[in-house]
Amino acid sequence: MAKAPRRSSSGSRRRRTPGRAAAAPAAPADRFFRQMVTSMRNGVLAVRADGTMAVMNAEAYRIFDLTPQPGDMGRPFSEVLQAHPEAVRVVASGFQLSHPPNRAELRLKPSGRVIGYTLAQVRDDRGQLSGVSMYFKDLTRVEQLEERERLRDRLAALGEMAAAIAHELKNPLAGIEVMAGLLRRQVPESPDAQTAIADIINEAKLANAIVVEMLEFVRPIRLQLGKTSVPAMLHNAVTMAESKARRGDVSLAMRLAPGLPAVRGDEHQLTQVFTNLLTNALEALNGTGTITITARAASPHEGRPFAPDVPQRPEVAIEIADNGPGVPADVKERIFNPFFTTKPQGSGLGLAIVRKIVDAHDGQIDVSTPPQGGTRFRVILPLSGTPADSE
Ligand SMILES: Nc1ncnc2c1ncn2[C@@H]1O[C@H](COP(=O)(O)OP(=O)(O)OP(=O)(O)O)[C@@H](O)[C@H]1O
Numbered sequence: 001m002a003k004a005p006r007r008s009s010s011g012s013r014r015r016r017t018p019g020r021a022a023a024a025p026a027a028p029a030d031r032f033f034r035q036m037v038t039s040m041r042n043g044v045l046a047v048r049a050d051g052t053m054a055v056m057n058a059e060a061y062r063i064f065d066l067t068p069q070p071g072d073m074g075r076p077f078s079e080v081l082q083a084h085p086e087a088v089r090v091v092a093s094g095f096q097l098s099h100p101p102n103r104a105e106l107r108l109k110p111s112g113r114v115i116g117y118t119l120a121q122v123r124d125d126r127g128q129l130s131g132v133s134m135y136f137k138d139l140t141r142v143e144q145l146e147e148r149e150r151l152r153d154r155l156a157a158l159g160e161m162a163a164a165i166a167h168e169l170k171n172p173l174a175g176i177e178v179m180a181g182l183l184r185r186q187v188p189e190s191p192d193a194q195t196a197i198a199d200i201i202n203e204a205k206l207a208n209a210i211v212v213e214m215l216e217f218v219r220p221i222r223l224q225l226g227k228t229s230v231p232a233m234l235h236n237a238v239t240m241a242e243s244k245a246r247r248g249d250v251s252l253a254m255r256l257a258p259g260l261p262a263v264r265g266d267e268h269q270l271t272q273v274f275t276n277l278l279t280n281a282l283e284a285l286n287g288t289g290t291i292t293i294t295a296r297a298a299s300p301h302e303g304r305p306f307a308p309d310v311p312q313r314p315e316v317a318i319e320i321a322d323n324g325p326g327v328p329a330d331v332k333e334r335i336f337n338p339f340f341t342t343k344p345q346g347s348g349l350g351l352a353i354v355r356k357i358v359d360a361h362d363g364q365i366d367v368s369t370p371p372q373g374g375t376r377f378r379v380i381l382p383l384s385g386t387p388a389d390s391e
């Protein structure tokens with residue numbers, strides 16, 4: 001491949017004065033290159049031909065979840081990266097392949113992070129292979145954004161269809177209810193007929209409630225942004241959830257960090273988010289258990305992978321945890337999908353609406369299983385920067 005020019009006199013001069021002569025005047029440039037690599041927003045690492053680590057910048061340490069150790073440079077790279085055998089294999093392949101991969105992807109097993117990388121061979125003036133370098137970027141956030149984009153497209157198509165169906169269903173359902181009411185009056189003396197007609201009316205009402213929920217879900221969201229007090233919003237949500245699901249002996253604990261600033265959001269819609277989450281928790285507990293509501297300042301980049309190009313902003317993390325049966329792993333992936341439900345009377349729109357509202361607030365939501373079991377939903381929302389009652 002690239003060979004050092006043989007015929008030019010400058011080539012031979014370079015060979016007669018190797019290393020040292022060039023090193024002294026090059027020191028500031030050397031420092032500049034070092035600083036450039038260190039401050040790059042890509043992960044960069046380079047390995048010498050003898051397998052020792054020559055360069056590993058801060059972003060590379062971060063992506064690999066490693067802490068820099070004093071002797072890392074000069075140690076075998078397979079030792080420095082021993083927690084990531086898949087990355088060690090990729091770097092080692094750089095010494096063997098005639099065309100190292102450009103723009104390939106790799107999933108780091110310990111963290112599940114996906115990185116996009118390019119491998120390059122480092123060659124000296126004579127064209128000899130003197131090392132391998134790897135440039136990479138954390139793609140997890142890019143992937144997440146793509147996934148959101150896909151979901152949005154799917155929901156838009158589904159939404160149009162659902163809106164059309166819901167619209168068509170509303171009239172016949174109202175008709176059934178009215179006709180059944182009329183019929184009830186015609187057979188006052190038959191208790192069996194009365195019960196059957198009452199059932200028809202109840203079922204029609206339930207179907208209508210689902211249609212109304214569906215229309216609410218597909219309607220484009222419009223936020224009335226304001227300063228929303230977190231404690232007030234959560235207290236309202238508890239009251240609303242209690243009117244929708246049986247509380248029974250469920251004990252409810254609220255742990256709200258003192259002095260939380262207000263959330264910048266639509267109070268009514270955010271209350272619905274927590275009402276739906278609390279209703280689900282009450283339904284999962286079925287009359288016995290504990291719900292814990294926590295609100296605290298979110299730690300930097302909580303809920304999102306670190307992305308240097310995304311500015312940090314103050315956020316609140318609100319968690320609704322229950323000690324119910326939990327969500328099985330295969331179900332967990334689907335619970336935010338519209339119409340996914342495991343309940344006989346459920347419409348499966350509760351969490352889809354929750355996600356839609358959280359997305360519209362540029363927030364994040366995720367679900368996890370705490371070590372002690374149960375289910376924990378975490379919602380991260382941007383703060384307005386000042387307490388709700390300060391203005
Ligand atoms: N706290 C929870 N514990 C266990 N499972 C849950 C919990 N929250 C949600 N789920 C699961 O997620 C599914 C979807 O929830 P979602 O709120 O979207 O719909 P739903 O509650 O079934 O119906 P809807 O809310 O429309 O009446 C539920 O059917 C249930 O299987």
Ligand SMILES: [Mg+2]
Nearest residue numbers: 276280350351
């Ligand atoms: Mg629900």
